[in-house]
Each structure stands twice: as structure tokens, then as C-alpha cells.
Amino acid sequence: MSAYLKSHPTHDGFFGPYGGAMLPPPLEPHFAAIREAYGRISKSADFIAELRYIRKHFQGRPTPVSHLKNLSGLCGGAQIYAKREDLNHTGAHKLNHCMAEGLLARFMGKTKLMAETGAGQHGVALATAAAYFGMECEIHMGEIDIAKEAPNVTRMKLLGATVVPVGFGGRSLKEAVDSCFQSYLAQADTALFAIGSVVGPHPFPMMVRDFQHVVGVEAREQFLEMTGELPDMVAACVGGGSNAMGIFSGFLDDEVALYGIEPCGTSSKLGDHAATIAYGEDGDIHGFRTMVLKDAEGNPAPVHTVASGLDYPGVGPEHAFLHRSGRVTYTGADDREALAAFFALSRHEGIIPALESAHAVAFAMREAKAHAGKSILVNLSGRGDKDIDYVTQTFGFGETA
DSSP, rough: OHHHHHHHTTTSSTTTEEEEEOOOOHHHHHHHHHHHHHHHTTTTHHHHHHHHHHIIIIOOOOOOOOOOHHHHHHHHEEOOOOOOOHHHTTSSSSHHHHHHHHHHHHHHHHOOEEEEEEESSSHHHHHHHHHTTOEEEEEEEEHHHHTTTHHHHHHHTTOEEEEEEEEEETHHHHHHHHHHHHHTTTTTTTTOOOOOOSSSTTTHHHHHHHHHHHHHHHHHHHHHHHHHOOEEEEEEEEESOOOHHHHHHHTTTTOOEEEEEETTTTSSSSTSSOHHHOOOEEEEETTTEEEEOBBBTTTTTTOSSSSSSOSSHHHHHHHHHHHHHEEEEEEEOOHHHHHHHHHHHHHSOOOOOHHHHHHHHHHHHHHHOOOOOOEEEEEEEEGGGHHHHHHHHHHTTTTOO
């Protein structure tokens, strides 16, 4: 592990001014137990060996890096590559931390896994982990996202999970987190709240990043083997930011430009986007300090994005820190650009991406023209099976893309 990863976060979970754990008193002992358990097993040879076995023989890792030759030719300029997390079992990077969280829960003697989900991919991954480890599973999901991501709701139920619709507030990811925290309060003795991104109270931003670090390790080795050098640019979409921290963590100590791509929605007006770093300010949400999109009263603001997995009014505290330090550049892609990238990758490479990942593909397509002779590695964080009904019913088949 790199020098940066070993020194961030601090012992109490801070990345600079961001992070920490602001918890209601009833939850404090439970999160203390999670921190203690993770500290013990993360250095355990038995835990590491079992996780490596699961990754290889159940998840199908390592996932490859693909050179997107046709898309590169279409765009002109830089050569575009993709880290293929869409080929990870269940179709996204989410299983990387869900299987590890399942191992942690078993070590702690828990019998149930529970979590929030936006696009449903984390919910599917956690339901998969629960089935694998023989545990119960409870997933909270906003009603808007349930309607947009029906295939993933079906998958969760087939895997044995109880899906709890969330109908208050904005009926999306923030409210799913609120709902799950409330349910967890009554079940913390027997359940693990397996938070689905690099967000939440310490130790989850650190723990999920560490479990996703495998993406960056593989990508760095694979790109070197393919090309003999490191990529010039690495890009990933950022909502909460787990897939981005996964791939960034492999390159933080290198002279590689890192780009986090936020969802710019339909306009810069509050409520029309979910670009927290671009338009947010420092604040607290869900038990940690980070950057938050706020309304006129200072509360988390309503958000919009075509990609359900990015519809969160906050961001992982490490991303807020990396933005503040200047190590990562955060920019955006809007709904229109993401949809164009969704159709372009499908038509020209035979890869249907998740709408979340399509934001990073859109960035690469846009930037390629200005960077002839350079290379751009995109984290293709998931596949678009979950999105095809919503996309085709709402936007057609990309006839004009």
C-alpha cells in the first residue's frame, strides 16, 4: 500500500478537515466495534487469503483493461482505455467491498447485512454477499430509483433480499440512507450496515476505499503491461465516490492526472444536478463532515441526474480532501453528454455502460480531442443492463447519437 494510503485518514477518520464520525449515542459502541474488528482483520493473513480466494474464484477477478480502439478513432486525439469493472460478478465494482463487508460481518458474529442503494447495484452486490455467506439482507431504496432501476430490484428480490421502498423527501439516495440508518438503530446488535460508498461515519470511507483498492492495483499493473508506461489521465465518475477512490488509489503516488467526473444533470440550477464539489460547500451529512449541496435553509438540497447511482447531495470526505489539496481535478458531464457516451460506447465498442460510468466516458470523449498522443484510462465502473429499460423507454435507441 502506498505512503499516502497508510497516512490517510488519521486515527479518528479525518482526511484534512473532512470525515470523522458524528453519531447518535446509541450507535457509538456499534461503530467502535466495527472499527476495532476492521483493524484486526485487515491485517489478518486468513482474512486476506479468503478475500483473495473470493475475488478470483467467485467474482472473476482480475477484470481486464480494454483499449477502446474504435471510440478512440471516433474521437480523435488521445487513446482511450477502460478498466472493465462491468465484468466483475454482478456487473459493477460494488461487489469488491460487499464481499469484504460480508466477511467482516461474519467475523463480528452478525447474521444480517443491510444497506441503502441508489441505482441498485450496491443492493444487488450486498444481496449476493448475503446469499454467499448465508445471511439475511435488507435494502432501502428510493421510490424514484425503484421505478428507474426495475431490473436491479428484481435481482435483489431473486437473491433473497427484502427491498424497502422509501417514499419521503426526494425519494432517492439520500432518503434511502436516512431510512436505512433508522432501521439499523433497532438492529445493530445483529446486523451490519454495509454502507455502499466511501461515505458515512469512520471507518467506512477508509474501509470501502481499502476494499476497492484492488481496482487501482490491477489497473496500474495491467496498463503498464499493455503499454509499457502509466496512463497520462485517469478518470472516474463521482457520486459518493467508491469506484473513483478505488482506481485513484492505485495512482495517487504517481505523476498521473486524476479526474473525478460529477453529474451536472440538466443545468447549474440547484435541484437540476448533483455536482457536489462544483457547487457545494463544507457541511455535515449522515454522520461525517464533507462538502454538501445545500438549500436556502442550509439543509441537503434536492438533486437530479440521469444516473440513479450518482444522486447524492454529498461526496466522500476523501474526495473533498483531494479536491482541496489539488491532487484530483473534479469536473462534470451533463445528462446529454452521458447519454451520448452511453450510446457511443454501445454502438462502437459493443459495451453497454452504466449511466454512472457513461459520465466518465463522456469526459474521455470530450478531452481526447485536445490531448493527441496522450492516453486516458476510464474506470468503467458498471454495465448498463440495469439502465436499458429506462434509457430506451425515455430516450429511444440513440438514433441521433
